[in-house]
Amino acid sequence: MAMRELVSGGAACAEPGSSSSNPLGALANALIGSSSKTQERLQEVPTSTNRVSNGNIYEGGLEPALHGSEFDHPPHASSQGSVFLQGFRSSGQDAFANAWDEIQNPQMPLFQGRNNLIPPDQIQFQPHDGPPQRVLSNFLHSFVNSGHGGLPFHPTPLPALGLSKGEKQRIRDRSSIMARHLFADKNEDFVNAQVNALLSSLDIDTDVQARVTPPGRSQEMENVWNDSQSMQNGPRDADGWIAEYDQHRVQKGDPNVWAQSFEQLHGANGWASEFENEQSQIASFGQVRGASVPSLAAMEQTRVLAHTLAQNPDPKFKSSKFLQFVSKMSRGEITFEDNQVKSSGLPAPGDWATEYQQQFNGGQSWVDQFEREELFRGSAGWVNEFTTAREQQGPVDDQWVNEFSKLHVQDWADEFGRQVGEGILGDDSWADTYDEYLNEQTIVKQQSVTSKGVYVFSKLNPYVGHPNPFQEGQELFREGLLSEAVLALEAEVLKNPDNSEGWRFLGLAHAENDDDQQAIAAMMRAHEADPTNLEVLLALGVSHTNELEQAAALKYLYSWLRHHPKYGTVSSPELSDSLHHADVARYFSDAAKISPEDADLHAVLGVLYNLSREYDDAAESFVTALKLRPYDYSLWNKLGATQANSAQAADAILAYQHALDLKPNYVRAWANMGISYANQGMYEDSIRYYVRALAMNPKADNAWQYLRISLSCASRTDMMEACDSRNLEVLQKEFPL
Amino acid sequence: MASNTSTSTTASSPLKAAALMEQMKLHLATDAGKALLKKIGLVYQLNIAPKKIGFNEEIYVVDLKKGEVTKGPYEGGKPDAAFSFKDDDFIKISSGKMNPQIAFMRGAMKIKGSMSAANKFTPDIFPKPSKM
Numbered sequence: 001m002a003m004r005e006l007v008s009g010g011a012a013c014a015e016p017g018s019s020s021s022n023p024l025g026a027l028a029n030a031l032i033g034s035s036s037k038t039q040e041r042l043q044e045v046p047t048s049t050n051r052v053s054n055g056n057i058y059e060g061g062l063e064p065a066l067h068g069s070e071f072d073h074p075p076h077a078s079s080q081g082s083v084f085l086q087g088f089r090s091s092g093q094d095a096f097a098n099a100w101d102e103i104q105n106p107q108m109p110l111f112q113g114r115n116n117l118i119p120p121d122q123i124q125f126q127p128h129d130g131p132p133q134r135v136l137s138n139f140l141h142s143f144v145n146s147g148h149g150g151l152p153f154h155p156t157p158l159p160a161l162g163l164s165k166g167e168k169q170r171i172r173d174r175s176s177i178m179a180r181h182l183f184a185d186k187n188e189d190f191v192n193a194q195v196n197a198l199l200s201s202l203d204i205d206t207d208v209q210a211r212v213t214p215p216g217r218s219q220e221m222e223n224v225w226n227d228s229q230s231m232q233n234g235p236r237d238a239d240g241w242i243a244e245y246d247q248h249r250v251q252k253g254d255p256n257v258w259a260q261s262f263e264q265l266h267g268a269n270g271w272a273s274e275f276e277n278e279q280s281q282i283a284s285f286g287q288v289r290g291a292s293v294p295s296l297a298a299m300e301q302t303r304v305l306a307h308t309l310a311q312n313p314d315p316k317f318k319s320s321k322f323l324q325f326v327s328k329m330s331r332g333e334i335t336f337e338d339n340q341v342k343s344s345g346l347p348a349p350g351d352w353a354t355e356y357q358q359q360f361n362g363g364q365s366w367v368d369q370f371e372r373e374e375l376f377r378g379s380a381g382w383v384n385e386f387t388t389a390r391e392q393q394g395p396v397d398d399q400w401v402n403e404f405s406k407l408h409v410q411d412w413a414d415e416f417g418r419q420v421g422e423g424i425l426g427d428d429s430w431a432d433t434y435d436e437y438l439n440e441q442t443i444v445k446q447q448s449v450t451s452k453g454v455y456v457f458s459k460l461n462p463y464v465g466h467p468n469p470f471q472e473g474q475e476l477f478r479e480g481l482l483s484e485a486v487l488a489l490e491a492e493v494l495k496n497p498d499n500s501e502g503w504r505f506l507g508l509a510h511a512e513n514d515d516d517q518q519a520i521a522a523m524m525r526a527h528e529a530d531p532t533n534l535e536v537l538l539a540l541g542v543s544h545t546n547e548l549e550q551a552a553a554l555k556y557l558y559s560w561l562r563h564h565p566k567y568g569t570v571s572s573p574e575l576s577d578s579l580h581h582a583d584v585a586r587y588f589s590d591a592a593k594i595s596p597e598d599a600d601l602h603a604v605l606g607v608l609y610n611l612s613r614e615y616d617d618a619a620e621s622f623v624t625a626l627k628l629r630p631y632d633y634s635l636w637n638k639l640g641a642t643q644a645n646s647a648q649a650a651d652a653i654l655a656y657q658h659a660l661d662l663k664p665n666y667v668r669a670w671a672n673m674g675i676s677y678a679n680q681g682m683y684e685d686s687i688r689y690y691v692r693a694l695a696m697n698p699k700a701d702n703a704w705q706y707l708r709i710s711l712s713c714a715s716r717t718d719m720m721e722a723c724d725s726r727n728l729e730v731l732q733k734e735f736p737l
Numbered sequence: 738m739a740s741n742t743s744t745s746t747t748a749s750s751p752l753k754a755a756a757l758m759e760q761m762k763l764h765l766a767t768d769a770g771k772a773l774l775k776k777i778g779l780v781y782q783l784n785i786a787p788k789k790i791g792f793n794e795e796i797y798v799v800d801l802k803k804g805e806v807t808k809g810p811y812e813g814g815k816p817d818a819a820f821s822f823k824d825d826d827f828i829k830i831s832s833g834k835m836n837p838q839i840a841f842m843r844g845a846m847k848i849k850g851s852m853s854a855a856n857k858f859t860p861d862i863f864p865k866p867s868k869m
Binding site: 514516542545546548549550551607610613637638640641642644645646647649652668671672675676678679680681701702705706708709712713 | 751753860
């Protein structure tokens with residue numbers, strides 16, 4: 001039974017529980033390309049969150065290369081894939097022959113203890129004749145095989161292959177990514193060294209310097225690659241590898257250990273089913289790109305997490321439930337929903353894909369159903385349905401049904417139309433509302449997915465690749481350029497996902513930019529990286545309070561107290577699951593007796609009282625805090641919000657003004673101003689403030705909705721279209737402050 | 738200021754809608770709220786369910802005739818319109834994220850009573866929450 005068969009044949013039929021050959025086949029096929037399954041896997045591999053739309057660029061480029069057999073594919077002048085393969089074609093056959101000879105008779109320049117590894121003749125490969133890409137594929141297969149057997153792949157000098165810089169970069173990137181996935185349970189250095197060996201054989205520069213954009217690549221692609229590179233932590237020196245390898249050598253004595261540890265790592269499922277899961281996910285994702293993006297992000301993040309965890313060589317750890325849980329998360333079998341774990345609970349990956357599709361297409365099928373029920377054409381059928389149902393209804397419903405059947409359908413439609421025409425619901429005809437509904441579907445889906453606490457990265461981030469994005473981000477934040485700061489900080493956390501301060505600033509920037517969803521998502525990451533950080537806990541408490549998530553908010557505020565060095569002892573030692581607001585408030589009051597001069601404590605107390613809508617107490621707490629810290633713009637905003645929510649709009653506006661004096665670009669305060677004016681019925685004024693807020697942060701979705709309402713209340717339906725199309729220019733011109 | 742422990746019946750509710758109801762109650766005492774009474778002058782009953790319409794509902798009455806918000810079914814006769822929705826959907830409608838027409842078409846909002854009364858149930862009735 002040839003390894004070759006395992007490598008190339010196994011990929012086509014992924015049976016659950018089958019051997020670990022699939023990833024090998026995947027690597028080989030991905031790099032050379034034959035099956036569309038692996039194409040999708042490859043799409044999924046290098047991307048993080050919402051690259052999927054950019055992934056289309058990949059698709060366009062890769063498709064010609066990856067479809068069909070290795071040997072014949074239509075040349076596409078502009079596609080990266082074909083250039084990649086053309087490079088192979090142009091190289092000489094003998095070059096590869098030499099490479100294979102080298103591999104056949106391995107030299108041992110660097111390592112001892114080679115004897116406890118797979119003897120080289122177990123590695124099979126194709127004959128040297130045939131087109132060059134076949135030979136290269138063999139070369140790559142041996143790389144893959146070396147991974148399987150724990151055989152270190154060592155650099156073999158090859159004559160120039162005629163690969164362009166761009167192709168080299170692609171090979172480098174792709175192979176390093178595949179290698180990481182392939183050797184997920186191995187030490188990072190080991191992986192890097194393997195890849196380095198591969199690449200130096202192909203004479204590809206392994207330096208980060210290879211990030212230079214090759215000619216003909218779009219800026220977009222470059223960013224995406226850079227993102228994927230930074231996500232994967234670019235290649236490091238191979239020196240550390242040697243030391244690490246020696247350490248790991250003992251464990252790798254048995255070539256099966258790797259396979260076994262794989263099995264342990266993934267439980268009974270094994271690689272194949274994980275592969276299949278991902279494929280089916282990708283298949284359905286392929287159809288629901290926009291909405292699936294943040295789930296992908298979740299999976300990608302947990303995959304990175306799983307990878308990091310998996311680097312611990314202890315087999316017990318590998319088989320731990322926690323790791324399995326994280327692996328499951330990365331496969332999307334489990335998702336977080338409102339701080340609860342929800343298992344998708346599907347036995348077979350295929351079902352998951354179907355169910356997901358069903359959920360997503362629920363809107364579509366409703367549309368069909370709707371059409372079928374002919375609600376548009378005439379409600380006669382609907383009314384009949386109700387009249388026939390009359391017999392089965394109780395008395396109350398009877399009257400209601402009577403009333404409806406009494407109403408002439410036409411009258412009802414007229415009435416509705418009239419109301420609509422008055423602009424109360426917007427100037428929409430039935431058809432328009434229908435369109436709106438369809439649009440809303442995507443928006444709602446996106447929102448609901450993001451509300452699951454997954455951070456959504458910006459698409460085109462100019463700060464990726466910046467030498468010190470964290471510093472830049474903080475600077476921008478201080479200058480009040482919140483949206484810019486967000487981009488810089490995103491670049492930072494892409495580079496260093498464990499930088500809790502990076503995530504915290506990111507969350508802070510989003511909160512001040514009036515986006516609690518993203519703020520929560522970022523703060524959760526900060527919390528993960530640093531569970532005892534008080535500022536993070538407070539921020540989470542605030543954002544959840546804003547989102548009316550009472551239980552979660554209470555949990556974080558209580559956590560603040562428990563983790564506080566001074567007040568940790570005030571509260572009871574057991575962390576009860578069912579926290580009662582009254583108890584927590586009591587603890588806080590006790591703490592305030594201990595140190596009445598602590599502005600932070602009063603601030604947290606203020607948030608707590610907001611949660612229970614004890615607005616007077618809340619305002620009092622914030623006022624106390626402000627006496628201690630009068631230049632804290634965030635406290636002024638909190639005070640204002642408290643007052644606004646208790647219908648003291650005039651006081652609120654004064655407080656917001658203070659906040660804006662201290663921080664002129666405080667988007668949240670601008671939006672709150674708008675809200676306070678609107679709540680007072682001063683719609684024209686509110687419009688101006690909303691527009692100002694939106695000018696600073698066009699992504700503030702809440703503000704867009706509120707603007708729309710205000711426009712309609714102020715009878716400015718002429719501007720409705722500008723609002724719907726988010727045309728800030730027109731709006732700013734029309735409604736200056 | 739004297740401590741005002743929450744006397745509202747909404748304090749212990751887990752629903753997000755409860756917070757809005759509380760804000761509505763306070764809002765109706767203001768000038769803007771009073772203007773609303775003149776403009777609308779109807780009684781709405783809201784049946785709000787945490788997860789699924791019709792299950793574990795909390796019922797609120799927004800009386801835009803008298804200017805009151807109370808918890809529990811309407812005792813003073815029949816409300817002009819009664820709505821049933823999920824907590825999250827109610828939040829979306831009141832904040833303008835979801836169009837009430839669309840909500841009704843989708844079945845996210847169920848209506849009983851006078852259609853004209855139902856049509857006046859629009860996002861601008863509700864005061865918006867400010868963000869800390």
